[in-house]
Amino acid sequence: MKINIEGNKVEGVFQRRLNRFIGEVLIDDKLEITHIPNTGRMKDFLTNGANIILRKVNEPHRKTQYDLLMVYKDNTLINIDSKLPNNLLHKAFLNKDIEGFQQYDDIRREVTFGNSKFDFYLSNKKESVLVEAKCVTLVKENHLASFPDAPTDRGTKHILELIEAKKQGFRTAVFFIIQRDDANKFTPNQEMDEAFYKAVLLAKKVDVEFYAYTCHVTPNSLRLKNQLEIIL
Structure with missing residues (x-):
């Protein structure tokens, strides 16, 4: 059983967590902010320099234009979207x-x-x-x-x-x-x-x-x- 993960996805590099729900990331060498849809600490892999996958969100009311979906730890891809x-x-x-x-x-x-x-x-x-x-x-x-x-x-x-x-x-x-x-x-x-x-x-x-x-x-x-x- 599987579900598809829709949307316009981009790769980036995680920088730091500003609070439980917001983080800074690099996308094409440009600093952006992203929504983090998981309140867990994730300290063992959500670290500075981690390779990530984000989804671009085109919603005018949103404070962030991206959702952080996945994080690589070595060769393992980890989904972090708690929904x-x-x-x-x-x-x-x-x-x-x-x-x-x-x-x-x-x-x-x-x-x-x-x-x-x-x-x-x-x-x-x-x-x-x-x-x-x-x-x-x-x-x-x-x-x-x-x-x-x-x-x-x-x-x-x-x-x-x-x-x-x-x-x-x-x-x-x-x-x-x-x-x-x-x-x-x-x-x-x-x-x-x-x-x-x-x-x-x-x-x-x-x-x-x-x-x-x-x-x-x-x-x-x-x-x-x-x-x-x-x-x-």
Whole structure:
């Protein structure tokens, strides 16, 4: 399953991050500013001198004319647009490409439960499912993907809400969509966020389901690739 990444793409060189959402880049030796569609830290690859792929945006109301889509780390291309994993997973659910989730015909996006909004609600005549998707860009040593790369109170809240939903009879699941193809295992990032890690352990005990998939990334497409073992 893959999605196409549309738009007028250009190559550049990353310079520095001005804040969470804005960065400076060089395009044809000209300094420009770009929107960064990911609030993660990405310190291991979003560095001065990194080769990048941007999309030119022709929208008069925008403060920036570019979106930063992808970053090269050595020979690995990493997608950083945090919206794309949800789009990819949505298409996979619609096409019934995810094993274990092929029996649902009602598929909705951004559904509220409790005090949280979840990415997907799936249902059939027998059961209802709440699904949260997380965009993963961090891969540590030994090809170990990990989330989060910055503390995430929101992520912890989602996990705790899924525990409550499970107690109320929902099937519940979290998908970690790894935006690169150089990982072979996944683990929650205990070093970065102990609370998130503990919430995952609690959720696992009550049978909240966890899945991790790598993606094959090209300048023009994003495709689900391999399901990974999750180490807790």
